[in-house]
Amino acid sequence: MSLNRLRNSNHPKAGSTTKVEPIRDRADINVIKKSLSERPRDLCLFTLGINTAYRANELLSIRVGQVAHLRCGDSLTLRQSKTGRDRMITLNETATNALQDWLQRHPAPEDDAPLFPSQRTRKALTVSPFINMVKGWCREAGLKGNYGSHTLRKTWGYHQLRGNTKTPPHLVLPLLMEAYGHARQQQTLEYLCIQSDEVASLFMQVEL
Numbered sequence: 001m002s003l004n005r006l007r008n009s010n011h012p013k014a015g016s017t018t019k020v021e022p023i024r025d026r027a028d029i030n031v032i033k034k035s036l037s038e039r040p041r042d043l044c045l046f047t048l049g050i051n052t053a054y055r056a057n058e059l060l061s062i063r064v065g066q067v068a069h070l071r072c073g074d075s076l077t078l079r080q081s082k083t084g085r086d087r088m089i090t091l092n093e094t095a096t097n098a099l100q101d102w103l104q105r106h107p108a109p110e111d112d113a114p115l116f117p118s119q120r121t122r123k124a125l126t127v128s129p130f131i132n133m134v135k136g137w138c139r140e141a142g143l144k145g146n147y148g149s150h151t152l153r154k155t156w157g158y159h160q161l162r163g164n165t166k167t168p169p170h171l172v173l174p175l176l177m178e179a180y181g182h183a184r185q186q187q188t189l190e191y192l193c194i195q196s197d198e199v200a201s202l203f204m205q206v207e208l
Contacts, residue, residue, distance in 0.1 A: 021145045021193055022154035023050070023138070026163075029155070031141040044102035045116050045130075046137065049152030051095040053179055056127050056149035057081045065111025068103055072096045083181065153180075158192045 023029055029050065036043035049059055058078045070076060072093040080087050091099075103109055107117070114124035131149045138147040157176050164172050173185055182188045189195045 019146065019193065019196075020148040020150045020154065022151060022158035023143065023147075024158060024197075026159070028138075028141050028143055032137050035140050036137065040102050040105045041116060041119075042133065042137075044098045045125075045133075046152065047098035048095055050155045051092055052076070052089050053153040053156040054078060054087075054089070055081055055153060056130050059152075060114070060116055060125050060127065060130060062115040063111065064103065064106065064109050064113045064115055067099050067115060068109070068111070070096055070099065080181075154192055157188070158194070161192060161194060 023032070032046060033043060036046055045059065048054075049056075052059075058081055061078065061081075062076075066078075067076060070091055072091060074096070075088050075090050077086050077088040079085070102115075106113070106115075108122065116125045117123065118125050118129070127149055134149065134151050135147050138145075138151070157180065160176060161172055167175065173188060176192075177183075177185060177188050180188060180191065182191065186195075
């Protein structure tokens with residue numbers, strides 16, 4: 001078998017770079033949720049991803065017993081795969097509703113069962129198929145661009161920065177830095193594709 005066939009199809013070609021994008025439009029989020037309405041596992045995974053900012057492998061590590069008792073305002077603590085440190089998040093109503101809806105249909109809701117099992121093996125989903133799932137959801141919604149495993153957590157941050165009207169504006173970016181574990185504001189803006197959006201818009205605002 002050739003090296004090209006062995007190479008992960010999601011990996012960029014040598015010498016190239018890719019930047020995974022957030023889902024910027026709430027209407028597109030709603031389109032994806034509607035398309036997943038008959039796939040409760042996937043709807044819960046998508047909804048939890050865009051409301052918690054956990055990394056893909058952190059989401060996929062969740063066991064039923066960790067979340068079965070949770071309600072709106074409760075906290076969930078997961079071990080961060082990148083740093084090895086625990087990170088606590090607070091679940092909002094949308095996230096807890098999605099969890100409870102899925103747990104009512106979960107095929108094997110024992111405490112030690114994976115929250116998001118593979119339909120084929122019943123073991124926990126892994127990152128590679130998850131990436132393809134995200135790409136497929138975005139493609140089905142008609143989105144153009146590059147989407148992948150970081151899309152969901154970037155979507156959470158993007159909409160916090162663009163649409164959070166309850167937190168004082170000067171605090172949103174520092175809080176996002178803390179949530180993502182970033183050392184610089186510039187790092188967070190670049191991660192959320194904010195700066196590239198604004199620079200691109202300049203080309204459309206003034207015509208000479």
